Amino acid sequence: MRTLNAWMLGAALLAVPVGAVAEEAASYSNLLTPLLSQNVDVLGTPLAYPEGEAKVTAAIVTIPPGGETGWHSHEVPLFAxxxxxxxxxxYGEKGTRTFRAGDSVLEAVGWTHNGTNTGDIPMRLIAVYMGGGDAANTVTEPTP
Known part of the structure; x- marks a missing residue:
């Protein structure tokens, strides 16, 4: 009976059209909407991951109209x-950048900056910190 079952399974696998596997893979890629693909941060600095054990942290950041993040920097790459x-x-001497709903950014690493909600509604973003070791996701910095 086991031989018959093995033979039937093999025959069933051979009956799957080769194009069906390719079609499934192609349909999965159609589900993706790329947000960002780059190897430098918003200021053009090449990305580098911190030493040590990897640690990914994801969070929703909400800032009310007129609210600010306060001056800070990141020791790890941050996708927002x-x-x-x-x-x-x-970004101080490197100017300002405005991001709106639907925009994605690899935030500046190791550069002091301050974000302000310049819109009329609460600003919400998803932040994904790609950290590691003892590197801090966010470091509070003095006002320049």
């Missing part, structure tokens, strides 16, 4: 995607 609203980030 704006879900709602508008955020203007001041």
């Amino acid at each position: 995607h704006i879900l709602e609203g508008e955020l203007t980030v001041d």
Whole structure:
């Protein structure tokens, strides 16, 4: 009976059209909407992961209209995607950038900056910190 079952399974596998496997893979890629693919942060600095054990942290950040993040920096790469609203980030001597709902960014690493909700509704973003070892996701910095 086992031989018959093995033979039937083999025959069933051979009966699957080769194109069906390719079609399934192609349909999966159709489900993806790329948000970002780059190897430098928003200021053009090449990404580098911290030493040590990997640690990924994901969070939703919400800032009310007129609210600020406060001056801070990141010791690890940070991917952010704006879900709602508008955020203007001041990078000091490197200028300001405004991000709106639907925008994605690899935030500046090792550079002090401050984000302000310059819109009329709460700004919400998803932040994914790609950390490791003892590196801090966010470090509070003095106002320049």
